[in-house]
Amino acid sequence: MEAKNTSETTPKVGLNFIEAIIEEDIRNGKNDGKVYTRFPPEPNGYLHIGHAKSICLNFGIAKKYHGKTNLRFDDTNPVKEDVEYVDSIKEDIQWLGFQWHAEYYASDYFEQLYQWAIQLIEEGKAYVDDSTQEEISRQRGVPTAPGIESPYRNRSVSENLDLFQRMRQGEFPDGSRVLRAKIDMASPNMHMRDPIMYRILHAEHHRTGNQWCIYPMYDYAHGQSDSIEGITHSICTLEFEVHRPLYDWFCKALRIHHPQQIEFARLNINYTVMSKRKLLQLVQEKHVRAWDDPRMPTICGLRRRGYTPESIRNFAETIGVAKRDNVIDISLLEFCVREDLNKKALRTMAVLDPLKLIIDNYPEGQSEMLQAVNNPENKNEGVRSLPFSRELWIERSDFMEDAPKDFFRLTVGKEVRLKYAYIIKCESVEKDAEGKITAIHCTYDPQTRSGMPDSSRKVKGTIHWLSAAHCKTAEVRLFDRLFYVPNPDEVEEGKTFLDYLNPDSLQIINAFVEPMFINTNHLAHYQFERIGYFCIDKDSSAEKLVFNKTVSLKDTWTKHNK
């Protein structure tokens, strides 16, 4: 064996702040040194890249410290939740490469939560309030001034018990009463001003059906659910920071296992939106085709776009975790997927904007098979055969009539290499009545076929091509950013985020591809040489190939020309 890298034994540095807390807890023997996390989505929408950050964090930390992670659906609001979302969430987590230790639902704990509510009532720490929603809102006051106590605040324990039980029995209509925790109406923290624990909701729940007509609020359910599961570190986003005193209050009042809530800054990416509400609106109002539209920042959208789980996990790792608000540049996500696909994607040639090229000195009717490398980054992927003939398609942008001297591609009188084939020289241009170029004529040097000694001759450029008689057609969907402004959440007066939708975010074209494409799997990744990474869309069939563009190759040439 070679000597091991010494970095394995050097002390760890560069921990994120959550890992630092956990390592401190482990050193102090807190929770017997155990680490138990959970990912707690509400099943009311599809997961997006922001959730991926949280998933990677929660599962990643548990793995790093030899702990476990539960999947728990936070399903305390039956009017918004649905099994459709439960299924998609599970699929997305697994696709990302994570497996939960146990699958739970907050609704599993409804009976326990109810019993704990009884306990709090008996201890004088909760009461039934008959005030209307408006009255409660008014009593609560504003952040800068204390609220006032409800007239129902000092009901007797027996009356509270009776009323709460009758709430459960379904004796009262929706919204007529709530159960509140008796804390402090003068607290500077609004969440401590006698927060609502239960509301009456005669609604069918996706799991408990019509068993309940009172449902616990987030604050009354979340910490206790963590507690029941023995979670040690309850990691959530920053907006729950002001809820932490309440989280702690319930755990203490109930004298139950007390997990530690830790908040981190959610992910933002420029040129997109990340709120579930806005994503839902994009789908419902048909600004995109579906939740898995490749322009969406949803996990399923990214998957259909051609992103790999590895690239997303690496992205989550690279952006780090901290408490300050952040906006990640979309170019980092693109870098991560290119980095992964460069290693994995098989190379192929495709022509997106075709221009006919005729090799005048190549015999008509003749063709030959040439060898092409499948992936220069991984020679184990082998080679494939490629037909070559007299009439080819090349990319229109690879020819220019009046070319600047740093244009390495084809122009009249100059040479270029056809990748894996011959060196050709451009002789003339054919145009139509409007002056548009319809074809270009070249001659080839038969001694320069790839592999021949003369092929090592220096030529400035190499371009891709396809034999017109042999190639296939395919639909190619090109995507651009969904919004044309960096921050669509920041709207001018009188506008909404929808006003910043990029009208050109989807472009569908017909293109030519290599004849090799038959019966390929959905989501198979390819690099169209010199263009970008593409994958096969699920709309593909034996009759019609459909590709999605994942991301362009880095392109210093077009950038240079801007």
Next chain:
RNA sequence: UGACCAAUGGUGUAAUGGUAGCACUACAGGUUUUGGUUCUGUCAGUCCAGGUUCGAAUCCUGGUUGGUCAACCA
């Protein structure tokens, strides 16, 4: 005119009282049968003012700026 949280290059994130580092971006160059990859290099940072200390990005005080909180949503 409240409470809480945060502040390090253009972006993100380390440095845990002791040399401000890494990644992305941008730019320049070497290699290249992808203007890709890869390699080398360059530009660029501790919000402000005090204090503690031999020494402060780090600790303290005050300010500034940004975020969060007033659903019977989560």
